[in-house]
Amino acid sequence: MPEDELHEFEILERHVYPVWIHLGAFFVFVIFLCVAPNFIWNELPRHRQLSAQLIAAERSFSNKNYVRTIELYDNILTEYPTYKKAQMRTAQSFFALSADSEEGVLYYNVGFSLLLDDNYTNAEIATLCSSLPAEYREDFNSRFKKV
């Protein structure tokens, strides 16, 4: 825009913003003040503890220490029973324990009972299936379709 045209605008005073900008900034500040301190002092320690539990549980699962995995995820499920990943990992651990065990059917049924409350995608069903011993797969597929 040419210099002479620019001078047609009224020159604004420095640092003077419209009232709604001040109100907006105040509104954002209030929301931030309500959320952030409460989050940092009250919620964050709980989240950190939970995160450490999740990491430990996931590590146990990767190391094929299924009894420990069940223990850790069970603690999480007690507090957050609808957490899908914990349900899945616990079920997978029970499925893995059902292989080479005399009480295999029992483990399989306990694992399966954990999955009845939620909807699962095909990829998730495939993941669950991957932990299952071959002898239970057919039963799993037929029962899961009915759910």
Added chain:
Amino acid sequence: MIIIPAELIALITFPGVVVHEIAHRFFCDVNYIPVYAVSYFSPLSKNAGCVIHQRTDNVFHRFLIGIGPLIINSLLCIMLTFPAGMIYFLGTDFVPRHSMAMGILHFLLRWLGYTIGFHAIPSNQDIAGLAYQAKSVFAKMFLFPFTGIIALFNINYIGFMFRIGYAYGLSLFLPALLWYFFW
């Protein structure tokens, strides 16, 4: 591919547009450059907002005014999305909120943070001709690639995705720092 009109994006993310213009205006004030007119947000307009200020030959001042949103919006985005970013980073975003009011406040803060971060990137117009105006070789060497990257962020569809990625990355920046250096 779904094309979302820029006007609609600006309307949904209007806090980011307002902060973007405030950032330009703020750096004009800091550098004592008179501001003639400011449109903080024009709903459903092709140009969502603008700051008209006096022309300056000082490349550094122009640069600061141009990248003002990159500084201010980015800092605000990091600050406002910290709770959301932290929860995501810790993998505990499934934890329910204790009350509906807190849930709404968390959602509002997240929306504000991400929309502000989304508009952190200067427009092509903000830094147009800056590299050509620079006199020193070093300034040119910095400004040419810089304006190139900014131009990349302003390409229609790719830019939209880059901006979302940038805001998302910003939200994880502080949690990642805390994680690696303090915990």
